[in-house]
Amino acid sequence: MDADTREGAKGMQMSGRGAGKLGRVGFGLAAAGITAILVVHWMMAFWVPTEAAQGVVQRIFYIHVPAAWTTFVAVGLAALASLAFLWLEDERWDATAVAAAEGALVFGAIMLLTGPLWGRIAWGTYWTWEPRLTLTLLMWFMYVGYFLVRESVASPARARRFASVVAVIGSLNIPLIHVSPDWFPSLHPQAVVIKPDGPDLPADMLITLLTSLAGFTMLFFGLFTLRYAIIILHRQRRIGAPSRLATGH
Amino acid sequence: MIWPGCAAAVLALSTPAVLVAQAAEGGRGALRPFVHVLLAYGIGWIIVLLWVWWIARSLKRVNNGVKGGGSAPLDEPGRDPGRQPDGKPAQP
Numbered sequence: 001m002d003a004d005t006r007e008g009a010k011g012m013q014m015s016g017r018g019a020g021k022l023g024r025v026g027f028g029l030a031a032a033g034i035t036a037i038l039v040v041h042w043m044m045a046f047w048v049p050t051e052a053a054q055g056v057v058q059r060i061f062y063i064h065v066p067a068a069w070t071t072f073v074a075v076g077l078a079a080l081a082s083l084a085f086l087w088l089e090d091e092r093w094d095a096t097a098v099a100a101a102e103g104a105l106v107f108g109a110i111m112l113l114t115g116p117l118w119g120r121i122a123w124g125t126y127w128t129w130e131p132r133l134t135l136t137l138l139m140w141f142m143y144v145g146y147f148l149v150r151e152s153v154a155s156p157a158r159a160r161r162f163a164s165v166v167a168v169i170g171s172l173n174i175p176l177i178h179v180s181p182d183w184f185p186s187l188h189p190q191a192v193v194i195k196p197d198g199p200d201l202p203a204d205m206l207i208t209l210l211t212s213l214a215g216f217t218m219l220f221f222g223l224f225t226l227r228y229a230i231i232i233l234h235r236q237r238r239i240g241a242p243s244r245l246a247t248g249h
Numbered sequence: 250m251i252w253p254g255c256a257a258a259v260l261a262l263s264t265p266a267v268l269v270a271q272a273a274e275g276g277r278g279a280l281r282p283f284v285h286v287l288l289a290y291g292i293g294w295i296i297v298l299l300w301v302w303w304i305a306r307s308l309k310r311v312n313n314g315v316k317g318g319g320s321a322p323l324d325e326p327g328r329d330p331g332r333q334p335d336g337k338p339a340q341p
Contacts, residue, residue, distance in 0.1 A: 030301075041290070057282040060289045067293065106300045113296075114289040121282050223300060230307045237314050 022229040030222025036215030043208045051205070057121040060114055062208055066216035067110040068136075072174055074104035074220060075139065078146075079171030082164035091235060094160050097167055099227040101146050103220050108140040123187055131180040132188045135173050142170035 044059050051058035078100035085093035115133070116126040127133065146166045153159035181188050199206055 055282055057285055059286050063289055063293050102300065102303075106296055110293045110296050113292050117285040117289045117292075121285055219297065223304060226304050226308075230304065230311055233311045234307070237311065 019229050019233055022225055026222050026225035026229065028222070029218045029225060033215050033217070033219025033222055036211055036218060040208060040212040040215055043211065048204050048208045049202075054122055057118055060118040062212045064111060064114040064118060065209060066212040067107045067114060069213055070107040070216045070220045071104055071111050072177075073217065074100045074107060074224070075143070075167075075171050075174060077224075078104055078143075078167045082167040086161065086164050086168075092232065094164070095228050095231040095235070097164060098150075098231055099224045101143055101167060102227060103224050104143050105140070105147075107216070107220060108136075108143065112137060112140060128187055130186050130188060131184040132177055132186055135177045135180060139170055139173035139177065142166060142173070146170065 040062055044062050048059070048062075050056055078097045081093045081096035081100060084090070085097060119128070120126045146163050149163045149166055150159045153162055180186060201209065
């Protein structure tokens with residue numbers, strides 16, 4: 001067994017039963033998330049009123065904001081897991097970071113594509129290089145870089161350490177993205193939910209948004225859990241401890 | 250399992266139908282915001298389904314590898330089949 005494989009073996013003890021349990025939790029969370037998002041479709045089309053100033057395009061808000069929230073959760077999780085991996089060198093933290101970083105790319109793509117569709121109607125342009133949009137795009141590309149680093153460095157152990165550093169640096173954008181509309185001139189709307197004096201939204205819009213936030217969060221954690229279990233099983237197989245996710249045997 | 254799936258499909262498909270019907274009431278100029286809303290939700294589903302497909306593919310590869318008992322090539326990040334784990338070129 002070579003040095004990298006020995007290093008990779010640290011923290012890889014997950015039984016088939018444990019993997020099966022993780023798989024069931026993941027499927028359950030993802031199914032609950034998809035159900036909640038389908039309910040949001042109904043609320044968005046039939047229940048919530050059209051916003052007076054922006055019109056129907058404001059309904060993009062119920063997918064754009066939850067996608068942004070989920071992206072930041074995923075980036076935060078990837079960064080914390082990467083820090084833990086750099087410190088403890090436990091393979092499970094690296095698997096956590098990879099699964100979370102995939103989620104950050106997926107939900108970040110949704111956020112970055114739905115925002116311009118709203119902006120074209122509300123601002124008259126798909127994109128403007130204002131601070132929040134620019135920093136968000138930069139963060140997304142840093143997470144693309146996370147996977148490029150993992151693929152491009154020859155030694156797997158070094159690739160994981162380098163990529164972990166990229167994940168941590170990428171997450172430093174989150175506080176900047178959050179405060180940028182306050183610090184710099186910005187077209188981006190101010191926060192309407194997380195405010196010191198409480199949410200500034202009508203009740204039906206707030207309920208729709210919170211349902212969507214719950215759905216996206218459950219969907220992310222469901223798919224994240226499945227992906228984490230699969231990555232662990234993949235690596236277990238490499239070091240000769242086969243297991244099966246679907247049945248738990 | 251079939252009925253919840255059918256209900257979900259009807260719900261997902263009826264949303265764009267309702268939005269298009271609402272847009273038609275507003276005349277041709279009112280259609281564009283509705284198209285953007287439909288595109289936004291459609292893009293969201295497509296991207297999520299791509300991740301689901303990627304996860305299903307990797308699960309299938311793990312299960313196939315377990316059935317075969319061999320060591321099929323892994324899509325392990327950082328693993329280069331042309332090199333040994335220490336970065337030296339693989340021996341022919």
